[in-house]
Amino acid sequence: MNNKLYGNLIFELSHEGRKGYNLPENKFGNYELPKEMRREKDAELPECDEMTVVRHYTNHSGNNFGVLNGFYPLGSCTMKYNPIINEEMASMPAFLNIHPLQPVETCQGALELYYNLQKTLAALTGFAEFTLNPFAGAHGELTGLMMIRQYHESRNDLKRTKVIIPDSAHGTNPASAAVCGLDVLEVKSKANGRIDLEDLKAVVEKEYDNIAGMMMTNPNTLGLFEQEIPEIEKLIHDCGGLMYYDGANLNPMLGVCRPGDMGFDVMHINIHKTFSTPHGGGGPGCGPVGVSEKLVPFLPSPRVIKDGDTFTLQKDGATSVGNFLGNFLVDVRALTYILTLGKENIKMVGPLATLNANYIKESLKDVYELPIDEICKHEFVFNGLKDKSTGITTMDVAKRLLDYGYHAPTIYFPLLFHEALMIEPAENESVNTIDGFIEVMRKIAQEAKESPELLKSAPHNTPIGRVDDVEAAKKPILTYKQLKNED
Ligand SMILES: *Cc1c(COP(=O)(O)O)cnc(C)c1O
Secondary structure (H helix, E strand, O other), rough: HHHHOOOOOOHHOOOOOOOOOOOOOOOOOOOOOOHHHHOOOOOOOOOHHEEEEEOOOHHHHHHOOOOOOOOOEEOOOOOOOOOOOHHHHHHHHHHHHOOOOOHHHHHHHHHHHHHHHHHHHHHHHHOOOOOOOOOOOOHHHHHHHHHHHHHHHHHHOOOOOOEEEEOOOOHHHHHHHHHOEEEEEEEEEEOOOEOOHHHHHHHHHHHHHHEEEEEEEEOOOOOOOOOHHHHHHHHHHHOOOEEEEEEOOHHHHHHOOOHHHHOOOOEOOHHHHOOOOOOOOOEEEOOEEEEEEHHHHHHHEEEEEEOOOEEEEEEOOOOEOOOOOOOHHHHHHHHHHHHHHHHHHHHHHHHHHHHHHHHHHHHHHHOOOOOOOOOOOOOEEEOEEEEEEHOOOOHHHHHHHHHOOOOOOOOOOOOOOOOOOEHHHHHHHHHHHHHHHHHHHHHHHHHHHHHHHHHHHHOOOOOOOOOOOEEEEHOOOOOOHHOOOOO
């Protein structure tokens, strides 16, 4: 690739008067926009010929590292397994061109798909009903919490405005509670990374009839299974609260256990994580919410209902999180993912994700510090290199990985450890891919001792070297004018 020719900003490739293409002469007359709708001055857009534009963007796309380029062991907000067949299904014109205001008689197939996904998710998780309306995990959390609120209000139990959230929770949990107008009561984690039951008991005792519910993530943000769910569930239900399950990362649970069977009242799933859909930079996502029988009356409308052989929309529900049915093409991908695996194979997803994560953990724990040395679920956290004398940080390891063709794991999250390096391999990676990663991670640990400079200045093989993250966060350059230092 010639960066000089096509890698510059598109504005720098501009030549005044240059056109992308010329349309044939317009024989149909001019229909100008009304004057009040037109801008006063033409927008300052780059003027380029067609091939320059195409090459510019094609070459730039090659600068990206994605799941289709190499191993991508990000933990938590992961891109997991994204089979290409899902993209083919989601690109079918019948799905792609559908309109949210289309009469239901004209989109029965789409509604059937929607209905089947609702039912399939309910079967996989042990809940009575599902809504697919929320647009993301955080949106699902808000929807679930709104239903919990409505439930208490319907019983005239108006004091319940507090929600218990563990300190290890994903940041969206307290944020969603705040948006829902609920106050957060934090519970601590124990040294083994699990919820501190004694701390929880104290909180429950103190706030007893103010408690709307509790949000739990399982496996938690450290990739650990919460072993005391029965005790926690009893504590919360006994005081009149409801149990919320953050199931953003459900893959390790598939085929192993169901949150509905554990006594939870409501949960959300990030189908853009667990059931595929490439996402990032804010979308696209979908955060379906499942509920037990007692919350069914509070499900948001519209809902897809089956009436004999036809599918209709029910629009008079108790809650609403928007007028439409959510992110439909993400639903198409999720159902494709589930159906192409099938009932038997889907039971292997959890065990394989767990096996892969534990294999990496055990193979590297002699050179990377493992703060909680236990069997993990689909992911686990190292606290940087074991040998702290080299001065090599988690950031250096992450950057060096890029030189070897691997995407970095999640770094500096969760906040429980200073040099967090959170690794999730996903269930579909081969043992050869994983062995390759382990080998490179060991090599980097060796380099940290022998040639630390190589790591400090990494990456060396990428189009752009080490960027100044702090500067970039504080003074982001978002427009061409900022780059040129104009106004
Ligand atoms: C990703 C994630 C969320 C938030 O999901 P979004 O779709 O990004 O809003 C919530 N909880 C956990 C545990 C997550 O991993």
